[in-house]
Amino acid sequence: xxxxxxxxxxxxxxxxxxxxxxxxxLTFWSWRQEDRAAYEKFIETFEAANxxxxxxxETFEAANxxxxxxxxxxxGTGPDVMMVRAYGGLENVAAAGYLEPLTTETVxxxxxxxxxxxxxESMRSDGAIYAVPFASxxxxxxxxxxxxxxxxxxxxxxxxxxxxxxxxxxxxGVIPFANGTATAWQNETVTFGLGSSLxxxxxxxxxxxxxxxxxxxxxxxxxxxxxxxxxxxxxDGFIGLxxxxxxxxxxxxxxxxxxxxxxxxxxxxxxxxxxxxGVFAAxxxxxxxxxxxxxxxxxxxxxxAAGANKEASIKFLNYLAxxxxxxxxxxxxxxxxTIPGVTFNDPLLAEVNDLNKSSIPYLMLAHxxxxxxSGSVMIQAEMQKLFAGETTPEAIGEALTTGxxxxxxxxxx
Amino acid sequence: MTGRGLWITALIVPPxxxxxxxxxxxxxxxxxxxxxxxxxxxxxDFVGLENFHTVLFVEPYRSWTLNAFxxxxxxxxxLMVLQNGLGFILAYALWRELPGARFHRIAVFLPVVLxxxxxxYLFKLFYHPLFGVVNISLKGLGLGxxxxxxxxxxGTALWSIIVAQAWHMVGFPTLVFLxxxxxxxxxxxxAVRMETESEWVKITKIVWPLVAPSATIVFTLxxxxxxxxxxxxxxxxxxDGSPFGSTDVxxxxxxxxxxxxxxxxxxxxxxGSALAVLIFIFIALVAGVITTRLRAREIQL
Numbered sequence: 001x002x003x004x005x006x007x008x009x010x011x012x013x014x015x016x017x018x019x020x021x022x023x024x025x026l027t028f029w030s031w032r033q034e035d036r037a038a039y040e041k042f043i044e045t046f047e048a049a050n051x052x053x054x055x056x057x058e059t060f061e062a063a064n065x066x067x068x069x070x071x072x073x074x075x076g077t078g079p080d081v082m083m084v085r086a087y088g089g090l091e092n093v094a095a096a097g098y099l100e101p102l103t104t105e106t107v108x109x110x111x112x113x114x115x116x117x118x119x120x121e122s123m124r125s126d127g128a129i130y131a132v133p134f135a136s137x138x139x140x141x142x143x144x145x146x147x148x149x150x151x152x153x154x155x156x157x158x159x160x161x162x163x164x165x166x167x168x169x170x171x172x173g174v175i176p177f178a179n180g181t182a183t184a185w186q187n188e189t190v191t192f193g194l195g196s197s198l199x200x201x202x203x204x205x206x207x208x209x210x211x212x213x214x215x216x217x218x219x220x221x222x223x224x225x226x227x228x229x230x231x232x233x234x235x236d237g238f239i240g241l242x243x244x245x246x247x248x249x250x251x252x253x254x255x256x257x258x259x260x261x262x263x264x265x266x267x268x269x270x271x272x273x274x275x276x277x278g279v280f281a282a283x284x285x286x287x288x289x290x291x292x293x294x295x296x297x298x299x300x301x302x303x304x305a306a307g308a309n310k311e312a313s314i315k316f317l318n319y320l321a322x323x324x325x326x327x328x329x330x331x332x333x334x335x336x337x338t339i340p341g342v343t344f345n346d347p348l349l350a351e352v353n354d355l356n357k358s359s360i361p362y363l364m365l366a367h368x369x370x371x372x373x374s375g376s377v378m379i380q381a382e383m384q385k386l387f388a389g390e391t392t393p394e395a396i397g398e399a400l401t402t403g404x405x406x407x408x409x410x411x412x413x
Numbered sequence: 414m415t416g417r418g419l420w421i422t423a424l425i426v427p428p429x430x431x432x433x434x435x436x437x438x439x440x441x442x443x444x445x446x447x448x449x450x451x452x453x454x455x456x457x458d459f460v461g462l463e464n465f466h467t468v469l470f471v472e473p474y475r476s477w478t479l480n481a482f483x484x485x486x487x488x489x490x491x492l493m494v495l496q497n498g499l500g501f502i503l504a505y506a507l508w509r510e511l512p513g514a515r516f517h518r519i520a521v522f523l524p525v526v527l528x529x530x531x532x533x534y535l536f537k538l539f540y541h542p543l544f545g546v547v548n549i550s551l552k553g554l555g556l557g558x559x560x561x562x563x564x565x566x567x568g569t570a571l572w573s574i575i576v577a578q579a580w581h582m583v584g585f586p587t588l589v590f591l592x593x594x595x596x597x598x599x600x601x602x603x604a605v606r607m608e609t610e611s612e613w614v615k616i617t618k619i620v621w622p623l624v625a626p627s628a629t630i631v632f633t634l635x636x637x638x639x640x641x642x643x644x645x646x647x648x649x650x651x652x653d654g655s656p657f658g659s660t661d662v663x664x665x666x667x668x669x670x671x672x673x674x675x676x677x678x679x680x681x682x683x684x685g686s687a688l689a690v691l692i693f694i695f696i697a698l699v700a701g702v703i704t705t706r707l708r709a710r711e712i713q714l
Binding site: 063064066067070088089092095096180181182183184185188235236237238239240241242245249369371372373374376377380381382384385388390403406 | 452472473474537540541542543544548560561562563564565566567651652653655656657658672673674675676677679680681
């Protein structure tokens with residue numbers, strides 16, 4: 001009798017210890033509703049290699065994702081693994097202590113990631129990494145190959161050539177640039193997608209070093225030139241043109257160029273299967289100025305610090321950081337994976353990946369979204385004013401510098 | 414307790430509990446949120462009136478608050494004319510049974526039934542700078558110089574949205590005023606007809622004073638609506654009140670501050686709640702004053 005009690009006890013204890021290994025259900029939250037099918041494929045691959053772990057993929061509306069996520073985490077009903085934003089958006093969630101800090105010991109693959117990618121998913125205060133970065137986005141100029149060929153236009157090497165190309169399109173009755181600036185965030189895209197090479201890497205380095213600020217003529221000069229091109233070569237009434245209409249103008253072939261992110265490529269292809277596109281970095285003043293694109297990281301995969309299945313979550317994160325996943329991610333989702341060593345079948349993506357080698361960070365997102373007022377909100381509003389002729393580039397430089405001084409230490413005097 | 418007492422308790426307690434749980438509790442807790450420091454959704458220390466001070470007196474919040482408030486005031490007065498004023502005139506025309514009154518009674522009220530989202534997108538298309546019906550019509554009439562990027566200019570954006578709102582809701586005050594006019598007894602009207610033929614005198618001396626109860630309702634609701642305005646500017650101007658804050662209103666500003674937007678990434682429940690509390694107190698006070706003042710001039714028929 002006694003023996004059987006001990007035996008039963010031992011079996012029960014064994015079951016208790018082994019129970020998590022039997023059935024580990026992970027929930028995985030994302031804002032990428034449109035990528036559901038692809039993610040379910042990735043998850044199948046993972047589950048096949050890791051019997052005993054199942055992953056449920058759940059998606060939420062992108063615009064309110066951060067709110068939904070932080071509410072759930074605060075209430076203790078958060079997911080095990082989740083997509084998180086980068087930079088300031090990450091800090092919002094990570095600063096409250098909801099995310100499991102990652103190290104190269106728990107996720108060894110992180111050691112090989114590029115430093116800017118890691119920085120995007122780290123918190124500034126403790127330097128710890130909180131997520132595996134998943135994709136980079138590049139702000140550049142996308143053009144319609146057929147329209148360029150029909151009008152004998154080559155990818156421009158100087159700012160003058162860019163204007164000449166736009167003029168040629170205009171003379172041919174084609175809208176040179178499809179962009180509109182009624183949607184606030186598009187102003188930031190246009191500014192840095194077109195102006196990064198004009199601002200230059202030196203300006204960026206000095207700004208980061210704290211030896212210059214936004215009143216620098218390299219910055220204000222670039223804003224002036226961007227506004228000049230916009231006034232001349234953007235659609236009629238572009239300040240009242242919203243983002244979806246601008247996309248339609250380009251994908252329908254009514255416009256020759258679109259200043260935007262590499263994420264637009266997939267959208268344009270979906271809107272018009274026949275469109276042939278090319279990409280280039282907006283040029284600087286002279287042909288030998290470095291042609292820079294504005295680069296940033298989209299977000300990452302993080303684990304819940306209070307999750308019940310942390311071990312399985314880390315296992316899943318390791319899969320999400322693997323080259324195998326990165327390759328599948330790049331192939332199915334047409335995105336630039338941040339995982340080193342991934343190759344791109346799509347020639348356009350391969351080109352974007354090449355352009356990324358000469359880049360500066362997408363300035364406001366990467367460095368100036370950590371306080372109020374955010375640099376992004378300010379540049380968006382100020383550029384709208386500039387496009388409407390209600391301010392000057394110099395006044396913008398002044399407004400940005402004094403506005404950001406509210407929380408950005410190097411600007412405090 | 415007697416049977417009757419039990420019976421009354423059983424009837425009163427459930428609704429009282431419902432109100433306490435779903436109305437009183439959220440309002441009180443929102444008030445409480447405003448007195449704490451927040452990091453994302455994590456509550457930190459008690460900070461007293463710090464949050465109120467920040468949104469009212471510290472830059473950049475101060476100018477954002479003032480700008481949004483100013484726009485709400487413009488919206489209120491503009492809609493008072495375009496929505497309530499027009500509503501009164503329409504109601505009078507319908508009441509006098511001008512030709513086609515039966516058709517127009519329905520036509521005027523129809524937009525009210527439409528979802529705000531639909532109205533917003535519809536007007537966004539109307540105002541489209543390239544393909545919008547407004548600009549195309551202007552160009553067709555040879556008035557191309559009047560064609561504007563309506564939603565992209567600080568001078569026209571807010572007014573464009575106000576017009577959309579007035580079109581959407583003008584049927585509501587019309588209906589309320591019409592109901593008020595139909596309650597005016599026939600004897601009074603007959604008596605007036607003996608005195609004067611002037612429509613103007615009839616409107617100012619008889620109809621307007623006698624529809625005072627309708628005016629009270631319509632004015633108060635408009636006031637509350639104008640200061641809680643959110644859907645139309647959100648869809649047509651965006652969360653930032655594009656362009657550069659010219660369509661920013663308190664509702665958008667509150668949402669941005671409390672929940673953050675993609676371009677700022679900051680969420681601050683403390684400041685957001687402080688704003689919400691201020692908006693609530695302001696609306697409650699002024700609506701209270703408006704109601705008592707307007708009630709005083711109502712006449713019992």
